């Protein structure tokens with residue numbers, strides 16, 4: 001993720017106001033553990049601004065996804081997570097403790113591309129490994 005000041009500048013360039021709420025959400029994203037959900041971000045910002053609504057958090061995260069500053073992830077949990085690391089990479093998910101690790105991967109997935117994709121322009125590719133970490137196996 002880019003520094004908070006750069007994100008604020010990018011928001012202004014989109015014609016959006018940089019409110020104290022939005023700035024606080026950016027700071028919470030910067031300080032969050034990797035791959036937070038909207039609720040995780042909400043809990044962080046509520047400590048500082050108790051009147052912040054979950055809807056404000058969702059809207060701000062949506063803007064950042066649209067701007068390409070965040071990647072929205074669906075890891076089959078019934079809620080999205082947000083990735084501040086936007087370069088193509090794979091994920092490893094523990095189904096016990098829900099830890100999500102980044103794995104370096106070919107961002108274009110060129111080696112994985114089945115022949116059926118020929119003729120398609122591929123915009124995105126997601127690779128997720130699900131399992132149980134050593135602690136959760138014990």
Ligand SMILES: [Zn+2]
Pocket residue numbers: 094095096097098099132133134135136
């Ligand atoms: Zn685990």
Ligand SMILES: [Zn+2]
Pocket residue numbers: 035083085089090091101102
């Ligand atoms: Zn990631």
